[in-house]
Amino acid sequence: MPDDEQTRRSSLNPVTDEDIPNAEVSPMSSETLPATSITPTTAAAPVAARAAEIASDASAPNVVFDVRDLNVFYGAFKAVRDVNLSVHKHEITAFIGPSGCGKSTVLRCFDRMNDLIESARVEGQVLYHGVDLYDPRIDPVEVRKRIGMVFQKPNPFPKSIYDNIAFGPKISGSKENLDDVVEKALRQAALWDEVKDRLKKSAMGLSGGQQQRLCIARAIAVEPEVILMDEPCSALDPIATARIEDLMQELKSEYTILIVTHNMQQAARVSDRTAFFTTEVNPESDTRTGMLVEFDSTNTIFSAPSDERTENYVTGRFG
Amino acid sequence: MSPLSTDELVVSRELPGDDGSVLLGSASRRRGDTLFRGVALGAGLVVLFVLALIAASTTKEAWPAFQQEGLSFVTSSTWIPSEGKYGALAFIYGTILSSLIAVVLAVPVSLGIALYANEAAPRRLRRPVVYVMDLLAAIPSVVYGLWGIIVLAPAIKPVYEAINGAVGGVPVLGWFFNGTSGRSFMTAGIILAIMITPIITSLSREVIATVPSAQREAAYGMGATRWEMIRAAVLPWSRGGITGAVMLGLGRAMGETIAVALVIGSQAQITTHLFEAGDSMAAVIVNQFGESSGNHRSALIGLGVVLFIVTILVNVSARSIVARFDRRSRGM
Numbered sequence: 001m002p003d004d005e006q007t008r009r010s011s012l013n014p015v016t017d018e019d020i021p022n023a024e025v026s027p028m029s030s031e032t033l034p035a036t037s038i039t040p041t042t043a044a045a046p047v048a049a050r051a052a053e054i055a056s057d058a059s060a061p062n063v064v065f066d067v068r069d070l071n072v073f074y075g076a077f078k079a080v081r082d083v084n085l086s087v088h089k090h091e092i093t094a095f096i097g098p099s100g101c102g103k104s105t106v107l108r109c110f111d112r113m114n115d116l117i118e119s120a121r122v123e124g125q126v127l128y129h130g131v132d133l134y135d136p137r138i139d140p141v142e143v144r145k146r147i148g149m150v151f152q153k154p155n156p157f158p159k160s161i162y163d164n165i166a167f168g169p170k171i172s173g174s175k176e177n178l179d180d181v182v183e184k185a186l187r188q189a190a191l192w193d194e195v196k197d198r199l200k201k202s203a204m205g206l207s208g209g210q211q212q213r214l215c216i217a218r219a220i221a222v223e224p225e226v227i228l229m230d231e232p233c234s235a236l237d238p239i240a241t242a243r244i245e246d247l248m249q250e251l252k253s254e255y256t257i258l259i260v261t262h263n264m265q266q267a268a269r270v271s272d273r274t275a276f277f278t279t280e281v282n283p284e285s286d287t288r289t290g291m292l293v294e295f296d297s298t299n300t301i302f303s304a305p306s307d308e309r310t311e312n313y314v315t316g317r318f319g
Numbered sequence: 320m321s322p323l324s325t326d327e328l329v330v331s332r333e334l335p336g337d338d339g340s341v342l343l344g345s346a347s348r349r350r351g352d353t354l355f356r357g358v359a360l361g362a363g364l365v366v367l368f369v370l371a372l373i374a375a376s377t378t379k380e381a382w383p384a385f386q387q388e389g390l391s392f393v394t395s396s397t398w399i400p401s402e403g404k405y406g407a408l409a410f411i412y413g414t415i416l417s418s419l420i421a422v423v424l425a426v427p428v429s430l431g432i433a434l435y436a437n438e439a440a441p442r443r444l445r446r447p448v449v450y451v452m453d454l455l456a457a458i459p460s461v462v463y464g465l466w467g468i469i470v471l472a473p474a475i476k477p478v479y480e481a482i483n484g485a486v487g488g489v490p491v492l493g494w495f496f497n498g499t500s501g502r503s504f505m506t507a508g509i510i511l512a513i514m515i516t517p518i519i520t521s522l523s524r525e526v527i528a529t530v531p532s533a534q535r536e537a538a539y540g541m542g543a544t545r546w547e548m549i550r551a552a553v554l555p556w557s558r559g560g561i562t563g564a565v566m567l568g569l570g571r572a573m574g575e576t577i578a579v580a581l582v583i584g585s586q587a588q589i590t591t592h593l594f595e596a597g598d599s600m601a602a603v604i605v606n607q608f609g610e611s612s613g614n615h616r617s618a619l620i621g622l623g624v625v626l627f628i629v630t631i632l633v634n635v636s637a638r639s640i641v642a643r644f645d646r647r648s649r650g651m
Contacts, residue, residue: 145542155533168541
């Protein structure tokens with residue numbers, strides 16, 4: 001099944017410019033995006049003139065992100081080129097590859113975090129339920145409310161545990177009772193029992209693993225659809241890592257997760273699909289540009305990769 | 320065998336068992352360390368020594384006045400040198416009031432400039448903003464004072480009159496926004512605010528620059544706007560440092576002499592009316608010291624001692640505030 005998805009994806013026609021405005025209004029304006037809200041109507045749409053769009057939606061009822069010909073530049077330097085992949089609902093998608101292959105750079109395209117780097121520039125499309133996140137009309141602040149992020153190093157605010165979680169719901173104007181939101185998020189992040197008696201204490205007093213789970217709780221407190229994780233365990237010990245991995249499996253039923261990891265075993269353990277990136281040297285400038293080599297179900301990537309470079313990497317012969 | 324440097328040790332992988340001398344290190348390098356420690360300690364002690372010397376000699380000089388007045392030196396506000404009465408309370412009040420006005424006016428402006436220069440300004444504007452602020456810090460205080468007395472005081476008098484006319488009779492507001500003197504607590508506070516803005520700005524800016532990008536990303540990553548990011552990440556992180564900057568500014572305002580002496584109006588009175596003339600400890604010293612002698616002179620030096628103590632108290636409380644913030648954000 002995942003293999004089918006993959007082959008179908010690659011045979012898709014690129015969308016024409018005109019379906020972006022059409023698609024833009026509905027998904028971005030609704031508060032959250034239930035999985036079923038888009039598919040049935042569009043799949044049933046009749047007209048052949050919009051064949052490309054119908055094909056795209058019909059083949060992808062569960063596609064959250066569709067990345068098309070993505071190139072990222074820092075100034076004149078091309079950091080990543082020609083990335084095409086799709087991210088599926090309630091799955092964990094892992095990005096693996098050697099240092100400098102652009103996996104984090106690509107991840108940061110999914111919530112417009114690259115905007116914070118002044119020289120960064122993006123070409124191609126990152127379609128989120130059919131809406132191009134890089135359309136000039138899109139407000140990155142709205143994007144980031146729906147697509148949360150957890151970073152490499154735990155980065156709680158120097159405030160109380162409670163205030164860390166409450167921050168997101170507060171700024172997004174949540175009408176719910178904050179105490180309930182905080183408890184729910186902490187429970188979901190499997191942290192409630194450890195911190196329920198010290199909610200007013202500073203988050204900086206928690207251990208590294210607890211801080212990272214707090215950051216996950218903080219991210220899910222705003223009820224995003226997607227959680228991006230940029231090497232979330234690289235600063236943690238193996239026990240804390242195992243807890244985060246368990247947590248990811250639990251969160252999968254409610255969220256779509258993308259994880260960048262330099263730990264191949266982690267990708268193999270937790271993910272449903274894996275994208276393998278590598279670098280190639282640009283002969284004239286001696287710089288390295290990252291590229292997507294292969295994207296497939298995690299099983300295939302680790303047991304029967306179709307590209308020799310993937311095989312070399314996952315078997316430990318390279319990188 | 321001569322002692323080996325670390326480089327050689329790595330290369331030769333000599334085991335300490337072969338010859339213990341490899342781990343003994345070099346005596347001359349250790350001497351450098353000892354020397355450095357001595358010099359640093361000496362420098363630290365010199366500061367303490369000078370401080371103690373100043374405290375001791377001024378207290379000694381001021382002693383006759385302290386002895387004569389006793390506690391009323393700081394509890395009485397009657398200061399009549401010709402009758403030998405030296406009560407400094409009005410000056411202590413003037414120092415504190417004008418400095419507080421300065422801080423209240425300067426802190427929002429300074430924080431605004433610091434945040435603008437660090438967070439909001441286009442990259443090419445950041446350096447000029449910082450440069451202009453640093454220039455402001457380089458202007459001698461007498462220039463501020465002259466500007467205050469020649470330009471600001473006459474120009475602001477109608478404003479005071481207008482405010483006084485509007486709210487002078489209103490309860491609460493009228494207690495403060497009352498009086499019509501161009502040279503007043505308020506004018507002194509404004510001049511002081513301009514003088515301490517550069518120092519508060521530059522220290523805050525440095526603190527704000529140390530906020531880790533991970534903190535900013537954390538806030539942005541949750542869909543924060545720039546202002547929400549500043550409130551969630553930048554301000555909590557730099558709270559302790561900004562408090563320190565404000566306290567340094569307050570200290571500088573309390574010690575400022577000549578600019579205040581020119582614009583505060585030189586009248587020993589305790590009033591909540593901000594637009595009336597007052598006087599400050601430093602201003603009294605500089606105005607009266609030239610023609611003073613005997614107990615009058617000793618009382619003026621006594622003012623210096625009190626100013627010294629008040630400044631130290633402010634600094635100590637500033638440090639404890641900063642330390643408390645730091646402890647809290649570290650989770651202790």
